[in-house]
Each structure stands twice: as C-alpha cells, then as structure tokens.
Amino acid sequence: MRHYHMRHMGRPGDAPKKSVGDILRSYGRLLGYVRPWWYLMVCVLGLAVLTEVLRLVQPWLFKAFVDDALPSTGYRLHAVLAAVFVGTLLGAALAGALHNYLSAMLGQRIVRAVRNQLYRHLQDLSIRFFEDHPTGETMSRVVNDSEAVESMLVHSVEVVVTSMLRLLGVAGLLFAMNARLAALTLIPMPLILAAVLFFTREFHSRFGAFRQKIADLNTFVQERISGVRVVKSFSRERQETAGFQDRTQDYYDASMDVALRFAVFHPLMQVLTGLGLLFVFIAGGRMVLNGTLLLGEFVAFQMYVGSFYRPIQELSRLLAHGLPRSTAAADRIFEFLDETPELAVAPDAIRPERLEGRIELQGVGFAYRSEPVLTDIDLTIRPGETVALVGPSGVGKTTLVDLICRFYDVQRGCVLIDGVDVRRYDPPALREHIGMVLQEPFLFNTTLHENIAYGRPECSEADVYRAAEQAGADAFIREIPDGYQAVVGERGVKLSVGQKQRISIARALLRDPAVLILDEATSAVDTITEKAIQDALAAAARGRTTILIAHRLSTTDIADRIVVLDGGRLVEEGTQEELLARGGKFAELWEMQSLGVSTEDNNRRPPG
Known part of the structure; x- marks a missing residue:
C-alpha cells in the first residue's frame, strides 16, 4: 500500500528514450568542459597509453620465454627476459599511479567548473524559476548530477582513446601472428554492436528516471x-x-531497473566475446x-585475444551503460543551463551610484500564470x-514591490525610478540601493555579525553595532552567549521570530538604502518592542523613500500617505485621518481589524 499523502513532485515512469545520436550530441557538449585543461587530459591519456603499451609487451615476453628461453641451456636469456618483465611491471605501476592522480585532479576540476557555472547561472534566473x-x-x-558527470567524463575519454589504441595494436599483432585465427575473432562483432545499440537507449531512459528519483528524494527530505x-x-x-519510505522504494525500484539491465548486458558481452575465444581455442x-603453430605462439595468441576483447567489453560498457549514465545527468544540468534569464539585461545597463528615490508606476499591469x-x-x-x-489578502501589495525591485518585469505599463525605466537598470546594481525587510525573516547559518553585514560585508564593526541599535537588536544580542559572534543556526532557528525580524531590519538599515521596503516588519514582535522598532524605523525613514506593506493597519500612522489596493487596483489614497473620514475601503478594513477580523496577507509570492 502506498502512502502519498501530499502531491508527489516526481515525474512517473521512464524518461523519454533518446536516439544514440542525441546521446552522442549531449556527450559532445560535455566534452567542452575538458578544453580548459587539455594539457592535463593529454598527460592522462599519455600515461594511460604508456601503461597499456607496457602491459602489451608482457604476453610477448611470455612467448619468448616459452619458445626461446626454456629450450636453451644457458640462463642469460632467462635473466634478460626476467629483468625486462620486472621493468615493465614497475613502469606500468608507476605510470598507473601518476595517471590515477592526474585523472582525479582533472575530474575534480571539471566538476568544480560544472557546479560553478550552474550555480552562477542560477543566480541570474528570476524568482519565478525558483518558485517553479x-x-x-x-x-x-x-x-548529484554534476558528480555523475565528473565520474564518467574523464574515464570515458580515456577509455575511448586507450581502448581504440589497444584494439588496433592488438589487432595488428594478431593478424601479423596468424591472419586465419585473427579473422575468427571478428565473428561475434555484429552481435556485439547490435547489443550495444539496443542497451544504450535502454540505459539512457532508465538513468533519466533514476536521477529524477534522487531529486524527488532530496526534495522530500529538504x-x-x-x-x-x-x-x-x-x-x-x-x-x-x-511517505519517505515510498520515495526510497521508488528510488530502489529505479535503481533495480538499471541493475536488471546491467545484469543482462554484462554477461551477454562475456558470452559473445567468449564465443570468439572458443573459436580461436x-x-x-x-x-x-x-x-603448423608453435605452443608458445598459441599461448601468446590466446593472451592477445583476451587483450583484444577486453577493450571491446570496456567500450561496450561505456557506450551502453557509462555514456547513458553521464548524459542522463548532463541533460538535467543542461536543462537548467539552457533556461533563459527572464529579466533581460542590456549591455549598456545603468549602474547607479546613488538614487534619489522617486518611484513612478504608470499604467502597470501584471498577471501571474494568466x-x-x-x-x-x-x-x-x-x-x-x-x-x-494596504488591502485585503492577495490584492497584489507584495507583487507591486516585487516589480519595483525588478524581481519580475511588468507586462503592461512601466515602473520608473528617478525617471528611468527599471528595465534599463542592471538589476543587482539597482537593488544595492534598496533595503528590504521581509515579513518572513530569513537568516543564514552563520554569526549574527555576518547576517547583519550581509549586504555590506566590508563595513566596520561600528556600522554593524549602529544598525543593530537602530533596529532594537543590540540589547538582546549582547545578552546571549558569544554576542555578535553567536551562530544563529539554519534559517536562524536559535532565535525567536521577533529577534530574527530585528536582525533582518538591522541588515536592511546597514545598507543605508535610498529606498526602504518593509513588509510588516514589526508583525512578529511584542507591543513594547514594536513601539521601539517603529520609532527606530520612523527615524531611519527620514530622508529616504519608504514603502510599508501594512497588514496591521495600526502601523500606518508613520506613513505620509496610505495607498489602498483592492482587486488588483488602486482604489484609495490619502492620510490615515483622511481615509478614515472618507469611510471607504480603508475604513472598512480598519473596522474589521478593530473587531478582530484578520485581513493579513501571508503570501510572499503572487497568487497562482
């Protein structure tokens, strides 16, 4: 019995099957991450080739020992062959060790580059992307997906190069030793190729579903x-x-789906290559x-046949299993990288050094999901x-300030700051002059000092203390162990909601913004603290443009003007006294709150 008590975010079933050509194109795009470190890849491949060459010499040494050294009466040839054999062993071991280290270095540099590029791109995407x-x-x-890409990318390039070199080298040796026997080794090749093409598509679709189950599990736990x-x-x-057990079962099922196909594929390759060995034997x-054939030649030929089929098996595993695994993960990464930032930034975007804070909304219209x-x-x-x-829940108060901050672009009309359309500003540069205090305060798992200084990490300690005092936070900070160096825990879990709110206010004030946006910044504090914070905010608001999203209408008394929204439209504006005397929507909301009926809007995102 399944227990999905909340909507399952995963996409059920297998991922869409892609053609082998599509898979190879995805892999070609992945190879682009190798280019900056081509010299490392050359070293890795060179060491891998050297290791293979040293190993290929060993069957020839064994042949020489059986056919030439054993029949001879002297020990000189024995000693020479033994010394050469030991030399090839040591050389292969040293080359292999250096190869493994450089391969790991290259792999970690690639995964670092993939993660950095992906995270940097995520920072350029709009809030809507993260809502979706x-x-x-x-x-x-x-x-997870970037790790899967790294684990296969370097290995796959190495396998292709070394396996092809080994395949061609061994094939040349086999045909040089005995062309008739060598031809027998090619009999299973059509069957091997058909199996590889079939399993490549099978593994890619299964790995796509498998990686989605990992994402679903991470989402559920988070x-x-x-x-x-x-x-x-x-x-x-x-x-x-x-519910967690259901998702681990889904992950298990997807994993076993892959394991079942690999359990069939690997023995199938062994059987097909074994047929070639049988024909030669x-x-x-x-x-x-x-x-017509010496015993030593036959033994060496058999050893080389094993060396001939080994790269075929490795290439088969790579094409049918490794390549689909890495490209399935890569496709999920590319899906994010191919997301076009919703907010277009012009090459000549304005980066204001200072704003006066004049804000104009002209015929602004906005819809969320139609x-x-x-x-x-x-x-x-x-x-x-x-x-x-002010206004009832869901009328667009938060959306309006989101448009001013350019978290979204208006769909009709325009928003001007200091007479310039916000779409002409560089968004991060614009927001450097806007301080925002959210209704739901968010703190990072670091010290109080670093949380307050988040918007101005270069500021002095005196600046941090001053901002904390303005927000009414300095007193409680100095009372807790470690004071400003206290770590607040994930999302500020070690602080009360009111304390987190005051830290959030201090963080906004420290930036000395031209525009200050307060989303009911005192909603989570007691009456005494509320009065202290309101006094501090009133002082901080002097000389700067301040927008207060008021859910408790009693907080509007610090406003020069009140704007009332209803049904997505501006229906009233004026002072608190004027609007109460007018008896309109504001007076209606005031009366409702006086009777204890909440009009609070707890939604940070537009309704959808």
Whole structure:
C-alpha cells in the first residue's frame, strides 16, 4: 500500500528514450568542459597509453620465454627476459599511479567548473524559476548530477582513446601472428554492436528516471526537515516516515531497473566475446596438433585475444551503460543551463551610484500564470516619502514591490525610478540601493555579525553595532552567549521570530538604502518592542523613500500617505485621518481589524 499523502513532485515512469545520436550530441557538449585543461587530459591519456603499451609487451615476453628461453641451456636469456618483465611491471605501476592522480585532479576540476557555472547561472534566473522548481531538485542537479558527470567524463575519454589504441595494436599483432585465427575473432562483432545499440537507449531512459528519483528524494527530505515544526505540531511523524519510505522504494525500484539491465548486458558481452575465444581455442588447438603453430605462439595468441576483447567489453560498457549514465545527468544540468534569464539585461545597463528615490508606476499591469494580479496602477512616490500599502489578502501589495525591485518585469505599463525605466537598470546594481525587510525573516547559518553585514560585508564593526541599535537588536544580542559572534543556526532557528525580524531590519538599515521596503516588519514582535522598532524605523525613514506593506493597519500612522489596493487596483489614497473620514475601503478594513477580523496577507509570492 502506498502512502502519498501530499502531491508527489516526481515525474512517473521512464524518461523519454533518446536516439544514440542525441546521446552522442549531449556527450559532445560535455566534452567542452575538458578544453580548459587539455594539457592535463593529454598527460592522462599519455600515461594511460604508456601503461597499456607496457602491459602489451608482457604476453610477448611470455612467448619468448616459452619458445626461446626454456629450450636453451644457458640462463642469460632467462635473466634478460626476467629483468625486462620486472621493468615493465614497475613502469606500468608507476605510470598507473601518476595517471590515477592526474585523472582525479582533472575530474575534480571539471566538476568544480560544472557546479560553478550552474550555480552562477542560477543566480541570474528570476524568482519565478525558483518558485517553479523545488529546492531539493535544484540541489540534486547542482550536487548529484554534476558528480555523475565528473565520474564518467574523464574515464570515458580515456577509455575511448586507450581502448581504440589497444584494439588496433592488438589487432595488428594478431593478424601479423596468424591472419586465419585473427579473422575468427571478428565473428561475434555484429552481435556485439547490435547489443550495444539496443542497451544504450535502454540505459539512457532508465538513468533519466533514476536521477529524477534522487531529486524527488532530496526534495522530500529538504522540505520535511525545513518544516519539522509543522510535522511535529500536527503529529505527522508516522505519515511522513511512510511517505519517505515510498520515495526510497521508488528510488530502489529505479535503481533495480538499471541493475536488471546491467545484469543482462554484462554477461551477454562475456558470452559473445567468449564465443570468439572458443573459436580461436578450437582452431588454434588443431593447428598446434598439426604442427603448423608453435605452443608458445598459441599461448601468446590466446593472451592477445583476451587483450583484444577486453577493450571491446570496456567500450561496450561505456557506450551502453557509462555514456547513458553521464548524459542522463548532463541533460538535467543542461536543462537548467539552457533556461533563459527572464529579466533581460542590456549591455549598456545603468549602474547607479546613488538614487534619489522617486518611484513612478504608470499604467502597470501584471498577471501571474494568466491570473491578473495588478491592473492599471498609476502611483507616484516622492523622494523621502513614506507610503503604506494596504488591502485585503492577495490584492497584489507584495507583487507591486516585487516589480519595483525588478524581481519580475511588468507586462503592461512601466515602473520608473528617478525617471528611468527599471528595465534599463542592471538589476543587482539597482537593488544595492534598496533595503528590504521581509515579513518572513530569513537568516543564514552563520554569526549574527555576518547576517547583519550581509549586504555590506566590508563595513566596520561600528556600522554593524549602529544598525543593530537602530533596529532594537543590540540589547538582546549582547545578552546571549558569544554576542555578535553567536551562530544563529539554519534559517536562524536559535532565535525567536521577533529577534530574527530585528536582525533582518538591522541588515536592511546597514545598507543605508535610498529606498526602504518593509513588509510588516514589526508583525512578529511584542507591543513594547514594536513601539521601539517603529520609532527606530520612523527615524531611519527620514530622508529616504519608504514603502510599508501594512497588514496591521495600526502601523500606518508613520506613513505620509496610505495607498489602498483592492482587486488588483488602486482604489484609495490619502492620510490615515483622511481615509478614515472618507469611510471607504480603508475604513472598512480598519473596522474589521478593530473587531478582530484578520485581513493579513501571508503570501510572499503572487497568487497562482
């Protein structure tokens, strides 16, 4: 019995089957990551070839020992052959050791490059992308899939080069020794090729599904650990354990699906290559009995036949198993890398050194997943003015400030800051002049000092202390062990919600922004702390443009002007006294909250 109590994010079934050509194209794109370290790849391949050459000499030495040294009466040839044999063993061992180290170095450099490029690209994607992709799946692609790419990329190039060289070298030796016997080794080749082509497509689709199950498992664990308080509050431990077991079962099933095919493929290759060995053994044995082939030549030929089929088996495993495994992971990475950033940045984008803070919204319209959120918004906020945005839940208050910060682009109209369309600004450069305090404060798992200084890591300690004092955080920080050097835990779990909120406020104030956006920054604190923070915010707002998203209407008394949104439209604006006297939507909301009816909007993202 399955226990999917919440929607399963995974894509059921196998991944789409790709042609061998598609798989090879994905692999060709992967090889691009080798180019910066081509010299390392040359060294790795050179050492691999040297190792193979030294190993290929060993059967010839064995032949010389059987046919030449054993029949001779002296020991000089014995000693020479033994010395050469030991030399080839030591040489192969040393070359192999250096090869393994350089191969590991090259592999780790490649995975570092893949992860860095992927993470850098993720930073350029819009918030919408992260809303559409679970955190656990994104982590899986950055960590697990890039690791799978690294583990096969260097190995595959090496296998192709060394196996082809060994194959051609051994084939030349075999035909030089006995062309008739050598021809027998080619009999199984059509069957081997057909099996490789079939299993290549099979493995690629199965590996795609397998890697998706890893992502699903990561997503489930990440969400449940992050939401452990909710799980325990609702006594859902047993149900979540059952849900986890379902996903581990899915992972197990996908893994065994791959294992089953490999369990068939590997012995099949051994049987097919074994047929070639059998043909050579029967025909060669008869030639030895007939006196047309020396025993030493026959033994050496058999050893070389084994060396001939070994690279065929390695190439077969690579093409049918290793290549689909790495390209399935690579396809998931490329899917993210091919995501075009939603916010276009012009080459001549403006990087303002300072903003005055004049904000204008002209006929702004925005829809989220085809659902209108804002319609025909016209609003001007003067530099240094404090404006409160109020309205029922889901009317677009947060969306409006997201457009000002250019987390999204407007779909109709335009947003101007200091008379310049925000789409002409470089987004990170624009946001350097905007301080934002979210309703749900987020802290990183580092010290209080580093969390406050997050937006200005080069600032002095005095700047950090001053910002903490402005936010009413300095007193409680100095009371806890380690003070500003205390580590707050993941998402600030070691602090109360009110303490996290004050740290978040200090972080915003430290940037000394031209525009300050407060998403009900005092909603999670007690009355005494709220009054202290509001006084500090009122002082901090002087001289800068401030937008307050007010869920508790009592906080609007610090605003110069109140803007009321309803149904995605601007329906009222004025001072608190003017709007209460007018008896419109604001007065209605005020009365509802006075009666204890909440109008709070807890949604950070637009409704979808």
